[in-house]
Amino acid sequence: MEKILQVKDLELSFNTQGGEVKAIRGVNFDLYKGETLAIVGESGSGKSVTTKSIMRLLPESSAEFKSGEILFGGRDLTKLSDREMQKIRGKEISMIFQDPMTSLNPTMPIGRQLTEPLLKHQKISNSEAKKVAIDLLRLVGMPKPELRMKQYPHQFSGGQRQRIVIAISLACNPKVLIADEPTTALDVTIQAQILELMKDLQKKIDTSIIFITHDLGVVANVADRVAVMYGGKIVEIGTVDEIFYNPQHPYTWGLLSSMPSLDTEDAKLYAIPGTPPDLLDPPKGDAFALRSEYALKIDMEQNPPFFKVSDTHSAATWLLHPDAPQVEPPLTVIERMKKFPGSRYYEGGAV
Amino acid sequence: MAKYIGKRLIYMVITLALIATFTFFLMKVLPGSPVASADKLSPEQRAVVEARYGLNEPLPVQYFNYMFGLVQGDLGISINQFKGANVTDVILSRMGPSAQIGFQGMLLGTVLGILLGMIAALRQNTWVDYTSTFVAIVGISIPSFVFASLLQYWFGLKWGLFPVALWKDGFMSSVLPSIALAMFPLATAARFIRTEMIEVLGSDYITLAKAKGASGSEIAFKHAFRNALIPLITVLGPMAVSILTGSLVVEQIFAIPGIGEQFVKSIMVSDFSIIMGTTIFFSVFLIVIILLVDILYGVIDPRIRLSGGKS
Numbered sequence: 301m302e303k304i305l306q307v308k309d310l311e312l313s314f315n316t317q318g319g320e321v322k323a324i325r326g327v328n329f330d331l332y333k334g335e336t337l338a339i340v341g342e343s344g345s346g347k348s349v350t351t352k353s354i355m356r357l358l359p360e361s362s363a364e365f366k367s368g369e370i371l372f373g374g375r376d377l378t379k380l381s382d383r384e385m386q387k388i389r390g391k392e393i394s395m396i397f398q399d400p401m402t403s404l405n406p407t408m409p410i411g412r413q414l415t416e417p418l419l420k421h422q423k424i425s426n427s428e429a430k431k432v433a434i435d436l437l438r439l440v441g442m443p444k445p446e447l448r449m450k451q452y453p454h455q456f457s458g459g460q461r462q463r464i465v466i467a468i469s470l471a472c473n474p475k476v477l478i479a480d481e482p483t484t485a486l487d488v489t490i491q492a493q494i495l496e497l498m499k500d501l502q503k504k505i506d507t508s509i510i511f512i513t514h515d516l517g518v519v520a521n522v523a524d525r526v527a528v529m530y531g532g533k534i535v536e537i538g539t540v541d542e543i544f545y546n547p548q549h550p551y552t553w554g555l556l557s558s559m560p561s562l563d564t565e566d567a568k569l570y571a572i573p574g575t576p577p578d579l580l581d582p583p584k585g586d587a588f589a590l591r592s593e594y595a596l597k598i599d600m601e602q603n604p605p606f607f608k609v610s611d612t613h614s615a616a617t618w619l620l621h622p623d624a625p626q627v628e629p630p631l632t633v634i635e636r637m638k639k640f641p642g643s644r645y646y647e648g649g650a651v
Numbered sequence: 652m653a654k655y656i657g658k659r660l661i662y663m664v665i666t667l668a669l670i671a672t673f674t675f676f677l678m679k680v681l682p683g684s685p686v687a688s689a690d691k692l693s694p695e696q697r698a699v700v701e702a703r704y705g706l707n708e709p710l711p712v713q714y715f716n717y718m719f720g721l722v723q724g725d726l727g728i729s730i731n732q733f734k735g736a737n738v739t740d741v742i743l744s745r746m747g748p749s750a751q752i753g754f755q756g757m758l759l760g761t762v763l764g765i766l767l768g769m770i771a772a773l774r775q776n777t778w779v780d781y782t783s784t785f786v787a788i789v790g791i792s793i794p795s796f797v798f799a800s801l802l803q804y805w806f807g808l809k810w811g812l813f814p815v816a817l818w819k820d821g822f823m824s825s826v827l828p829s830i831a832l833a834m835f836p837l838a839t840a841a842r843f844i845r846t847e848m849i850e851v852l853g854s855d856y857i858t859l860a861k862a863k864g865a866s867g868s869e870i871a872f873k874h875a876f877r878n879a880l881i882p883l884i885t886v887l888g889p890m891a892v893s894i895l896t897g898s899l900v901v902e903q904i905f906a907i908p909g910i911g912e913q914f915v916k917s918i919m920v921s922d923f924s925i926i927m928g929t930t931i932f933f934s935v936f937l938i939v940i941i942l943l944v945d946i947l948y949g950v951i952d953p954r955i956r957l958s959g960g961k962s
Contacts, residue, residue, distance in 0.1 A: 357858055357861055357862060383866075386864045389861065390863035390865075391864060394862060395859075397859060397862075398855075402854060402855040402856065403859045404859070405859075405860070405874050406856070406952070406953070407877045407953060409953075416863055417863040417864060420863065420864050420865065452953040468859070468863065469862075
């Protein structure tokens with residue numbers, strides 16, 4: 301499969317008054333054409349920062365690339381000038397943000413906000429841009445698009461606004477669409493609609509999507525592959541089935557155990573103990589070791605490398621080392637693994 | 652919209668009536684009378700003068716006479732300052748210079764202030780920003796009469812660039828007073844725009860605009876500016892007040908024959924009808940400014956476009 305975007309050994313820090321916050325500490329992933337890659341993790345795990353660094357939307361005054369590269373179309377995005385970056389933003393890579401209530405300019409009619417990237421990146425006239433914008437609104441399911449072009453954001457509901465933001469992001473048929481928790485601020489029924497819309501549109505325009513979320517239910521719904529982030533690193537990456545039914549990293553286990561499901565019988569939902577690591581002074585070994593009941597001695601001292609589970613699945617945990625002791629994952633995870641062919645708990649049947 | 656403005660006009664009339672009433676009685680409580688200073692007058696002569704201006708009538712009668720005239724647009728005649736001249740004519744004849752320096756001061760102040768605030772916000776925490784903040788603090792804390800004197804000394808006397816005072820050289824005469832009046836609006840606008848721009852530049856829709864590929868200047872002018880302007884409208888009212896009160900002093904210092912200068916003198920000589928007339932004139936001016944500000948809100952911010960308008 302064709303690689304659209306490659307993030308290699310990316311390290312990024314924020315220089316703050318308190319010191320250097322190592323927000324991304326060596327992130328690697330590839331994005332393939334037409335796929336949806338979900339990045340999951342809790343707040344502060346670095347998922348938003350990773351994608352914002354791809355778009356170079358972080359404040360230049362404090363955010364600093366330490367090493368690594370972001371390869372896109374043969375170029376390293378970390379080295380481009382502002383001007384070159386402006387030609388990529390909105391045209392080749394575009395972005396949808398979390399809160400549709402605040403991501404549209406309140407004093408500009410939505411028509412102008414829609415035509416802006418078109419006029420900016422494509423050599424078309426104002427009236428042509430308007431036609432395209434109306435088509436885009438129709439595409440995202442906005443009734444009476446002609447009338448609504450002149451209206452302002454406050455005249456739309458939250459779900460409608462997110463549809464508009466999606467329309468804006470798709471205006472120039474981007475190769476990569478980054479969706480930063482696009483459904484988090486919406487209520488559940490609207491969430492479902494927006495997810496359906498995004499899946500539908502992806503088929504139509506064949507764009508690759510990076511979908512950031514902390515909602516595993518959403519991940520299961522939209523993603524082809526999943527990267528789990530913790531403490532500024534990816535700790536496990538694999539196809540959606542591999543992550544959900546054959547997880548290997550204790551942090552992924554924790555995430556899956558803390559997800560309510562229809563057959564959750566216990567009254568109390570599992571919560572991962574402790575707090576995320578302080579990235580001003582990241583732990584020496586596995587960042588999750590201090591919160592993990594499965595931590596080995598080596599986890600405290602040495603950072604685990606990636607161990608391959610399959611061609612598409614790898615996880616950074618010493619538990620996968622040949623010399624590591626066999627540990628039993630949590631019960632909920634074992635239940636999941638029973639359904640996954642190839643896992644050691646497999647009991648037959650299919651996922 | 653028309654309904655809204657109609658309603659506002661009614662409120663304006665009520666406000667004016669209240670202001671006129673208050674001023675009228677406050678003035679009567681004050682010691683002194685327009686004829687008090689005329690020592691040479693015998694009691695009989697004084698009685699004649701008082702009778703001529705209706706000052707011998709009981710207070711309620713004087714009040715109703717005045718209000719009755721006011722409703723008909725009659726502000727009365729000057730008692731001693733302009734000896735029998737119609738108050739309306741006096742005010743109108745003196746409006747020119749005041750309006751000119753007031754308008755120039757307001758324009759200069761807001762435009763420069765907005766520019767200064769914008770630059771400061773875009774170059775946050777650099778020397779440009781600190782300089783602009785310093786200018787703003789100076790502009791707010793130093794009273795306009797101190798400024799006026801400094802301007803007169805340096806630009807008038809020392810360097811001879813502009814006339815020191817008086818209203819004889821047309822536009823040139825208006826430059827220094829306008830600058831003196833501009834300081835407060837300038838400082839206020841700079842402060843407000845800086846704060847608001849920084850806030851707006853950090854908002855999600857600016858990030859989205861960046862994500863669309865907009866350049867730095869497009870973001871500042873197409874997306875941020877209009878949103879940053881909204882809170883500035885709120886202080887346009889107080890700014891107009893500062894121009895008015897500033898003009899009382901500044902006109903005096905520059906010896907400009909404007910309304911402010913004449914107002915101050917009329918208070919000194921207790922010329923009741925001039926004081927009343929000028930107060931009412933100033934009140935009308937301010938009330939109209941406030942109405943305009945409210946209408947301007949809707950023009951700039953579509954979210955508060957007044958009901959009844961097309962949505």
